[in-house]
Amino acid sequence: MKLPVWFHKLGSPPHFFRLAGLFSPWLFWPAIGLLLLGTYGGLVVAPPDYQQGDGFRIIYVHVPSAYLSTMIYAVMALASAIGLIWRMKLAHAVAAAAAPVGAWFTFLALVTGAVWGKPMWGTYWEWDPRLTSELILLFIYLGYISLRGAFDDADKADRASAVLALVGVVNLPIIHYSVIWWSSIHQGPSIKKMDAPSISGDMLWPLLVMILAFTLFFAAVLLQRVRSEVLDRERNARWVLDIMDTPDKVSS
């Protein structure tokens, strides 16, 4: 298979380092704008839920963070697979950069879920399939991060942690289908791909805005983190030394 030239260029560390630095703010500031819009929509515009009153508004931070927790893992696993198959260093760098961000959003999904569960279910925690599989996701992220930290050699760390990331993929369908396969305390999905959503328009748009905002935020943070990974991996490369001689090129 012949890959286009721009793809090869993207795979070249100096190009990636520069482009990622240019693109990141263009993802970050729209993310902040959408976060403010979605928060306003979720807290002010959306009507109270007929069952949960204003308590349902936690959905606007819980669902986007839960979505990111699995989406980031998918990105991490895909990047790991590409890194293993094509021996592409940049792909491993993406996987390594995604892990801490994924762990943070998994933590956020668990805690906002617990805080939502208290008034609605009467408990912060239940050993329920959805909750338990999400907790396991957090442990997989933390295992991945500490496995990387256990190697001094970047190549070995890349390969070992990539295998762990791929094994952990089995957890993703378990999280997703847990509310369907087993009787769960957790409610089913509010938005289904092929169905009309089960919530009203004024409740829905802030949720979609927040999901988009979280996704852009992740992309912006990921790009900056991959830049760090690339810089560390290329420590002795000529282009890194060149960049250091012209510091204005590096800023932000």
Added chain:
Amino acid sequence: MAEFFAMGGYAPYVWSSFGLTAVVLIVNVIAARRRLQKSLQDAGRRAARQRHRSAQV
């Protein structure tokens, strides 16, 4: 306004969720920035050493 902050009796749950979310987002920005600064500093130090060495030769 007071009614808005009361969140129909769910104030502690709603505000703590949104507050924690803000904290996690800010922490992620700061952590990524610090990480990049550290990588740049390391690279800068290596480059300086390299220059020093080539100046000696």
